[in-house]
Amino acid sequence: MxxxxxxxxxxxxxxxxxxxxxxxxxxxxxxxxxxxxxxxxxxxxxxxxxxxxxxxxxxxxxxxxxxxxxxxxxxxxxxxxxxxxxxxxxxxxxxxxxxxxxxxxxxxxxxxxxxxxxxxxxxxxxxxxxxxxxxxxxxxxxxxxxxxxxxxxxxxxxxxxxxxxxxxxxxxxxxxGRRGSTLVASGTAAHASEPEAGANAIYRASDAIDIVRGLDAPAATVRGESVTGSLAVTLVSGGETWNVIPERCEVTVDERTVPGDRADLGRVEGTVTGVEWTVDQDLPxxxxxxxxxxxxxxxxxxxxxxxxxxxxxxxxxxxxxxxxxxxxxxxxxxxxxxxxxxxxxxxxxxxxxxxxxxxxxxxxxxxxxxxxxxxxxx
Known part of the structure; x- marks a missing residue:
């Protein structure tokens, strides 16, 4: 000892x-x-x-x-x-x-x-x-x-x-594993008194978040043991001031991956207009x-x-x-x-x-x- x-x-x-x-x-x-x-x-x-x-x-x-x-x-x-x-x-x-x-x-x-x-x-x-x-x-x-x-x-x-x-x-x-992603929603700025003149990036981000919430978490079985992943939005940042329609909103997604399976986050990018998906970290x-x-x-x-x-x-x-x-x-x-x-x-x-x-x-x-x-x- x-x-x-x-x-x-x-x-x-x-x-x-x-x-x-x-x-x-x-x-x-x-x-x-x-x-x-x-x-x-x-x-x-x-x-x-x-x-x-x-x-x-x-x-x-x-x-x-x-x-x-x-x-x-x-x-x-x-x-x-x-x-x-x-x-x-x-x-x-x-x-x-x-x-x-x-x-x-x-x-x-x-x-x-x-x-x-x-x-x-x-x-x-x-x-x-x-x-x-x-x-x-x-x-x-x-x-x-x-x-x-x-x-x-x-x-x-x-x-x-x-x-x-x-x-x-x-x-x-x-x-x-852990895959950290960012969803970037882009819009068009406008005065908040005329919201129809712009495209609200926060609304687009909200639509993206709704899709993330509906995705199945990854799951697998290894040597008879169940491995269940998870998917969560952990940070939202958008807008600059109270009277401007925001032109940008970022959403951070934390995903715990499992052997052989991942959540279909690419669906967000292909479904919501003006949203791009990037992977920031991918620990296997x-x-x-x-x-x-x-x-x-x-x-x-x-x-x-x-x-x-x-x-x-x-x-x-x-x-x-x-x-x-x-x-x-x-x-x-x-x-x-x-x-x-x-x-x-x-x-x-x-x-x-x-x-x-x-x-x-x-x-x-x-x-x-x-x-x-x-x-x-x-």
Missing amino acids: TELVDLTERLVAIPSHEDATAAGDAIETWLRAETDARVDRDAVGNVLAYRETTDEPAGDTLALVGHHDVVPPADRQTTGEGVDGEYVVERRDGRLRGRGTADMKGALAACLLAFRDATPPAGRTLAFASFVGEEDGGVGARHAIGEGFAPDRAIVAEGSTGYSAPGVTDVAVAHK PMACEDADFADAALAVAREVHAGRGLDDASTADSPEHVVKPHATDAGWLASAGTACLICGAAEPGQAHTDTESVGIDVLERCQRIYRGICERAV
Whole structure:
């Protein structure tokens, strides 16, 4: 436990919301000191490492994947003025508290130790990747993929604890994506006393919104688990002053996509005069199509849980295959052909908060799960 907690505390203390270089340096240094892996640092700051079997031809590559950038800390989470100081990390009540403990330097530390300690089956290459820019649309993952990072399978160490039951570390076989769109309604300005002389962009936007409200949300099924997306107008902006017919109105649409299905937003552009649809962000969903991998990972998670020796059945429930609602770097990897699963220590409601924390016992469990998956033949 001490090594895992100490490594987590060391990584969490390093600021990485604006510049993740120092955190990447620490990870790279640890890998070079603690393993005989081939370690690479790419042009954007990703840290990649490979442990290759020397006496057997490479059969498959399994990667443990995380990220070392974080969202900006709250004032209480830093020792300096504003958000400029070293991050505060506290060990209290069986938990580590501070920015990045849950999302996701704790799980990253567990990945590092599992990567070092695992004895993989003959012919398997173990890979480790810690990306930058996950919180900024997958900048690091997209760069690495573009440069040839293509493991056959990957465990992405985002949070999956507490989905099927409190305290249970589940295995997510799918997650939603996020497509952010803007509908721009254009009209013709006129004095409000003569509205018929113009074309009201807000009215056109309202017609577009009515169509959005009538669209079906996307839905899919992955490994028997239902994945249901959503569609919502989240922002409307139009008009300049009280006595002018508006000539422009913008509508922001948040859509949570699912594997293989999306809402038909293009219908708006083709139906309402003067409305254009543009996509501002498109984070892909993820679905694991490798049933053997999904089942093997779940078996490991269940074995680790069963070995905890807990008497309280309410906290010793068996892990399940679940669906994660949030987009992660697994979406980019899956889109490039990697079979991905998500398994990690963070619980719902912990990431990106000013009270962010993670259970030390859950980090230990994740370390054992990661090592077990690395050692399990699929």
